[in-house]
Amino acid sequence: MNATEIDHAKLLIPDDGIETACAFYRDALGFGIEGMERYESGEKPFFSVRLAPGAVLHLEPDESFEEAGGGYDHIAVRVDDTIDGIEATLEDAGVEIERHLTSPVGATGVAPAVYVVDPFGYRIELKAERE
Template sequence: MQARHIDHVNLRIPADGVGDAREFYGERLGFGIEDALYAAGEKPFFDVRLSTTAVVHLWPTDEFEPPTATNYDHVAVVVEGSADQIEAELDAAGVEIEKSLDEPLGAVGESPAVYVRDPFGYRIELKARV
């Protein structure tokens, strides 16, 4: 079997965190929010569209437990722009930067990355394209 790419990642969020998720991922980070089927009650999650081939499924649940260092570290998303541009966009959107690294290793090599936390405690790595 030959893998091509990651199709999706599933993340649980608090049942009352849907608005926070839409604001953070949609408004602050600028990713697409696809929630028509969720809003219609046809599926139990909604999507954050990262690209034409990748989404993050966000599953609202009453049993949400914030991630801990023992069970989660981060999701890495390659984005357009330099680290400086990424940092400037985050600053303009009011997103706190946890840390920046010059050359963390990723799937296609080393490139600068900026780390942030979403409203639920998940660390997101925003990695400049190699």
């Protein structure tokens, strides 16, 4: 088997968390929201956050949601920006940086990254792709 990349991850959110999710992922982080019409019509149980051309997060509202935990630690997202640019975007949006790493190792090598926590307790690593 030859995997080429991660296609998507599916995360549960609270039933009443849709506006909060859009405010964080779309408004603060700048990612696109897709599939809301199909979700609202009941055609599918989730909507999506477009992270990159070939990668999405599916967010599914769930009445039995409990804050993220268990075996989950984080999802890493490569961002086409410098670490300074990423940090400036987060500061402008009022998003708190949980921690900074100067040389975490990932699928594409070593690059600086910051970690943020979404409103539902999911940790997101934002990894710079440019110097």
